Amino acid sequence: MKSNIEAFLNLVKERNSHEPEFLQAVEEVAETVIPYIVKHDIYYGKNILLRMVEPERLISFRVSWVDDKGEIQVNRGYRVQMNSAIGPYKGGLRFHPTVNASILKFLAFEQVFKNSLTTLPMGGGKGGSDFDPKGKSDNEIMRFCHAFMSELFRYIGPNTDIPAGDIGVGTREIGFLFGMYKKLNNEFTGVLTGKGMSWGGSLIRPEATGYGNVYFAEKMLETKGDSFKGKNVVVSGSGNVAQYAAEKVLQLGGKVLTLSDSSGYIYDEAGIDEKKLAFVMELKNVKRGRISEYLESYPNAKFVKGKTPWEVKCEIALPCATQNELQEDDAKVLIKNGCICVSEGANMPSTKEAIAVFHKAKILFAPGKASNAGGVATSGLEMTQNSLRYKWTREEVDNKLKDIMSNIHKSCLEYGKDDDGYIDYVKGANIAGFVKVAEAMMAQGVV
Numbered sequence: 001m002k003s004n005i006e007a008f009l010n011l012v013k014e015r016n017s018h019e020p021e022f023l024q025a026v027e028e029v030a031e032t033v034i035p036y037i038v039k040h041d042i043y044y045g046k047n048i049l050l051r052m053v054e055p056e057r058l059i060s061f062r063v064s065w066v067d068d069k070g071e072i073q074v075n076r077g078y079r080v081q082m083n084s085a086i087g088p089y090k091g092g093l094r095f096h097p098t099v100n101a102s103i104l105k106f107l108a109f110e111q112v113f114k115n116s117l118t119t120l121p122m123g124g125g126k127g128g129s130d131f132d133p134k135g136k137s138d139n140e141i142m143r144f145c146h147a148f149m150s151e152l153f154r155y156i157g158p159n160t161d162i163p164a165g166d167i168g169v170g171t172r173e174i175g176f177l178f179g180m181y182k183k184l185n186n187e188f189t190g191v192l193t194g195k196g197m198s199w200g201g202s203l204i205r206p207e208a209t210g211y212g213n214v215y216f217a218e219k220m221l222e223t224k225g226d227s228f229k230g231k232n233v234v235v236s237g238s239g240n241v242a243q244y245a246a247e248k249v250l251q252l253g254g255k256v257l258t259l260s261d262s263s264g265y266i267y268d269e270a271g272i273d274e275k276k277l278a279f280v281m282e283l284k285n286v287k288r289g290r291i292s293e294y295l296e297s298y299p300n301a302k303f304v305k306g307k308t309p310w311e312v313k314c315e316i317a318l319p320c321a322t323q324n325e326l327q328e329d330d331a332k333v334l335i336k337n338g339c340i341c342v343s344e345g346a347n348m349p350s351t352k353e354a355i356a357v358f359h360k361a362k363i364l365f366a367p368g369k370a371s372n373a374g375g376v377a378t379s380g381l382e383m384t385q386n387s388l389r390y391k392w393t394r395e396e397v398d399n400k401l402k403d404i405m406s407n408i409h410k411s412c413l414e415y416g417k418d419d420d421g422y423i424d425y426v427k428g429a430n431i432a433g434f435v436k437v438a439e440a441m442m443a444q445g446v447v
């Protein structure tokens with residue numbers, strides 16, 4: 001078995017040697033899916049996994065735009081169309097200076113499995129740009145988004161590829177992108193998700209990733225007869241996913257101790273309650289400030305510069321910022337401090353070594369492709385509502401989201417049980433996601 005996995009990974013490494021994040025994501029899948037493939041004759045000779053690690057298409061393009069000083073700026077735009085076996089490509093756009101082909105290929109690859117797990121008909125894709133939205137005026141953001149879409153529009157469409165938001169891309173950016181797509185195509189169509197409520201957006205979509213992550217963690221805790229009630233919860237990030245994860249934790253009776261951004265984390269021993277969270281939402285979403293400014297209103301809290309919050313004692317950890325933000329030593333500290341559950345809101349926030357620590361300690365650990373799938377699932381629900389030209393109520397969407405998270409949890413239980421009864425959610429999510437995509441690829445032949 002080991003030699004099968006090694007041979008496969010060597011081949012992928014040869015072809016993608018400068019793409020560490022992509023290789024990390026492939027390795028995690030290969031280690032759990034290859035042993036499953038080997039045990040099932042139907043996959044013999046089909047090279048399914050090798051086909052899955054090669055994007056169907058990777059588009060890279062120039063984005064030139066003019067800043068407020070009248071100077072011409074040039075960024076690089078991308079769209080990775082990874083796999084369309086079970087539906088049109090679907091996945092977010094990330095605007096962040098670290099964006100490159102490796103990061104987008106890792107995200108697109110994960111997205112294929114995640115979208116499959118939702119049971120909705122969506123293939124996987126991801127895109128974005130190395131554009132840094134920090135410190136840019138609204139007009140600069142608009143000009144950049146318009147320039148970006150003036151190229152991307154050729155490759156997307158409501159039945160081809162439906163982008164959404166991700167880091168640095170929220171409702172404001174989706175609005176500018178949608179406006180330019182509509183102008184160029186002369187049609188009002190559900191080509192992007194995460195739209196505003198007055199122009200085709202779905203209720204609960206802004207909340208969905210964070211809420212879904214907490215619903216998933218709740219299901220995991222239930223397997224131990226436990227819940228969020230009275231638990232100390234450490235959350236990283238302070239963007240879309242972190243904010244709504246924190247909100248749901250509070251609704252379920254947990255205590256949120258931390259939030260963070262790329263400059264450091266705040267620790268509020270008294271707990272970040274609803275009022276304080278509303279302050280953070282205003283600070284981050286409207287004023288576009290830094291998390292350290294929390295202390296100006298709540299001076300009893302601490303700001304720990306340049307660090308991640310994993311050193312704070314907690315029972316539950318929700319990494320909701322970015323990839324590889326939780327490393328092996330952090331995982332050891334969490335375990336030492338009594339953490340019993342880690343549920344990823346971000347994509348691949350835990351390194352491979354950190355996951356090994358969680359598995360060794362046999363705590364509940366959910367990989368992002370299962371626990372943060374609520375965002376894309378609700379995007380799928382937004383697409384359905386756009387096609388129906390209809391709008392479901394908040395309660396209807398929230399109930400569908402809960403059902404989807406519960407079904408993803410069931411799929412993980414079906415494929416993730418180890419011999420000793422421990423649920424390996426990484427194995428469960430990878431195999432459950434793989435089975436459906438592989439079946440569709442085999443049915444469609446070698447294309």
Ligand code: NDP
Pocket residue numbers: 165166167168169209237238239240241242260261262263320321322323325345346347372373375376
């Ligand atoms: P936002 O842009 O709203 O927020 C991102 C947060 O993460 C900010 O607090 C940001 O801080 C912090 N962050 C970004 N990069 C770093 C870094 N290198 N080190 C430390 N902190 C960092 O993004 P989202 O909340 O939408 O996304 C967060 C994560 O969730 C990402 O991994 C994304 O892929 C994933 N995700 C998002 C979904 C969605 O629906 N939005 C769906 C599924 C997954 P700062 O402001 O300083 O940059």
